[in-house]
Amino acid sequence: MSGGALGFMLLAWVVILGGVYVTMSNLIKYQQK
């Protein structure tokens, strides 16, 4: 896999996984409020 392809894929994955983590962990906090 070329560096460019790997870079774009990892960037997209990190943004999305980060978004899932932040929103889900905040939803848990909201639930416990």
Added chain:
Amino acid sequence: MAEGRENWGTKLGLILAMAGNAIGLGNFWRFPYQAAKNGGGAFMIPYFAALIILGIPIMYVEWMQGRYGGKYGHGTVGCMVYLQSKERTSHTTAAILGSLVGMLVFSVVSLVNAYYTQIIGWTLGYSYLSLTGGYMDKAKSTGEIFVNYIQTPGLSITFWVIALFLLGLALTRGVQKGIEAWAKVMMPSLYVLGFILIIRALTLGTPVNPDWSPLKGLDYLWSPHWNELSWQSALAAAGQIFFTLSLGMGIIQNYASYLKPDDDIVLSATATVFLNEFAEVILGGSIAIPIAYTFLGTEGIKQSVGLSFIALPNVFRMMPAGQIFGAFWFLILFFAGFTSAIAMYNYLIALLEEDLNIPRRVGSWLIFALYIIIGLPVALEPVLTKTAELVFLTELDNWVGSYFLVVVGLLEVFVVGWLFGEKKSLEEVNRGSYWKISSAFFNIMIKWVTPLAIAILLVFSTRSYIKDGYFRWVPSFVEKMPNLVPWVQGARLLLFAILIIGFIEAYTTIQKKYGPGAAAQKAYKA
């Protein structure tokens, strides 16, 4: 305030149902195809820009509009748009705006679901064929098997009716015991099956050709082709965002109408967006293309619908335990499709319940009958014409499944940004929300950037529709097939009939509930 209206039972159930609503067939077959065709990795730049400029703001608008409408007992968009427009316009203007949006959404949930449920039927049928080895005979091409499938009513219509029956059955049980309960089973199953298939896809090695491997497939999908990045690819990215998040269809508003008046909006809506992106970019981008590339090379992945129903079955035949993995793939598609179709189906049940006082149990089977009637031409076209062009479906999809979504998106953002206004919108969206939307976000994004971006998308889409000949009496895609022209004209006739019914229904309901002297108007003012 609406008395006795059902609500979501749990926060988890709501998020899974909303994610299921957004995650559909397009996540798994449309996204990889669009990305590969429009610049690979470079496509992700306009894609993420469209997600931020269009996807997230419209998602907030639709959640807010839905919860607001639910307070007054409305699960359909016509009355919601009317109530919000009424803040700054006369009763007549608001009623016309509400009826226009109500009409477009009515056509989307009626006609899109009429063919969408058929594709769900195909996925169910192909799950069955996978398990029973129905496409494993290498003497027949998978293309032939697919054409035979859609031309054999015993297969295509049977599985379509089973899928519709399951939807109808689920919806007779209501929001909590129906939609929520099914989403709690189907959504986790979808993610688990997706993970299993990703692991299988990435460990396939190079069984056919040393140059064809799963990583080469990922490389093909993600390599940035800057020369292919154009206005066209930016439009494709924006269109994909509408399609994948189920925006402009009225179904996010419908689900949000079952929220309690102080339930969170901003955080939950953002979570839905990211869960959808997870299913689309991570699962959708890592299954079909790497598998197809490993066995078929670049030729195998240059199809859209054909990738799922023609190219991949060809692969499952060659793979060890291909029948099981084939069943997993088609079940993922079935779950994704089912949890979106149930939202469109429920919109129509809400319309019958709230506007015509027809109980849910009866309404559910009435809508079942409606979908059978308006979906029958889609199913019968390949059977009667012995072709596999599906022009009836294509014509409906070009207008109702693509173009109308953008028009509805523009109208609803305009209503919230300019008619409902900053003060009321922020008050409504932030009430009970764990995260808040700032005044700057509203004034920059919802009032200006998002509507302007949708308007640009609409202008360029119209231009490309004119160029592609979709406005012509005989559209370009059917020019060389005169025997299929009546099917396209039939689709147009049906579309006009549905639009007229949709407008009359929405206008009559608004007048009945909010016209001079109506009881609901008094309750709304109170």
